[in-house]
Amino acid sequence: MSGEVRALRVLVVEGDLPAAENLVQELSRHGYRARGVATGAEALRAHGDADLVLLDLDLPDLDGLEVCRRMRAAGDVPIIAVTGRAAELDCVLGLQAGSDDYVVKPYGLRELLARMEAVLRRVRPRPPARVITHGPLRMDAEARELLLEGRRVELTPKEFDLLYLLASRPGVTLSRRQLLSQVWDDEWSQRGRTIDTHVSSLRSKLGSSRWIVNVRGVGFRLGRV
Numbered sequence: 001m002s003g004e005v006r007a008l009r010v011l012v013v014e015g016d017l018p019a020a021e022n023l024v025q026e027l028s029r030h031g032y033r034a035r036g037v038a039t040g041a042e043a044l045r046a047h048g049d050a051d052l053v054l055l056d057l058d059l060p061d062l063d064g065l066e067v068c069r070r071m072r073a074a075g076d077v078p079i080i081a082v083t084g085r086a087a088e089l090d091c092v093l094g095l096q097a098g099s100d101d102y103v104v105k106p107y108g109l110r111e112l113l114a115r116m117e118a119v120l121r122r123v124r125p126r127p128p129a130r131v132i133t134h135g136p137l138r139m140d141a142e143a144r145e146l147l148l149e150g151r152r153v154e155l156t157p158k159e160f161d162l163l164y165l166l167a168s169r170p171g172v173t174l175s176r177r178q179l180l181s182q183v184w185d186d187e188w189s190q191r192g193r194t195i196d197t198h199v200s201s202l203r204s205k206l207g208s209s210r211w212i213v214n215v216r217g218v219g220f221r222l223g224r225v
Helices: 017-029 040-049 064-074 088-096 109-123 157-168 176-183 194-206
Strands: 009-013 033-037 052-056 079-083 101-104 131-134 137-140 145-148 151-153 212-215 219-222
Touching: 009 017, 009 040, 017 033, 033 040, 040 052, 040 064, 052 064, 052 109, 064 079, 064 088, 079 088, 079 109, 088 101, 101 109, 131 157, 137 157, 157 176, 157 194, 157 219, 176 194, 176 219, 194 212
Parallel strands: 009 033, 009 052, 052 079, 079 101
Antiparallel strands: 131 137, 137 145, 145 151, 212 219
């Protein structure tokens, strides 16, 4: 049927067969077309038609980092590295080898699904840019330009993304987790006062704290001056 939505294909590369079978079943239950392979050699043969690869870095035949590098050299399929080593260096090496993200064993299924969704959001085509007007604010996403009462206001990339997200949902309070996920593509790490710092800078550049309202215990929404 021409209007049918194709399920996304996930390749699970995992040397532990029972763990691989369980993960394939769970992903299938959540609407993915998942299949598993147990070795790096199989992964290098099978990844070409996958929409996303979950790559265990501890494989029985090949070094997982080398498999990741070869996959990345062959194309741009999204890769999430899976590692049993929680050391920062191991995670950094996975990212440097070409993975888009990583998870550390043992992980929860909800965390894995959230990371998969975040990675897929980044690689999917973005909708056409829009111009948003909110009172005297005018934001042009394509030009990355903010005008306040006709005057250009210089923003950093993250400041623009944060304000544009709030302006695109007028009247809606967005949680800190939503902001971290959609602006920083990261809802799991502890970023301290990153959001507060950006909000403070935006308020200063806009000339009033009322432009961004802090809803205590919930998050932030766009205000109006």
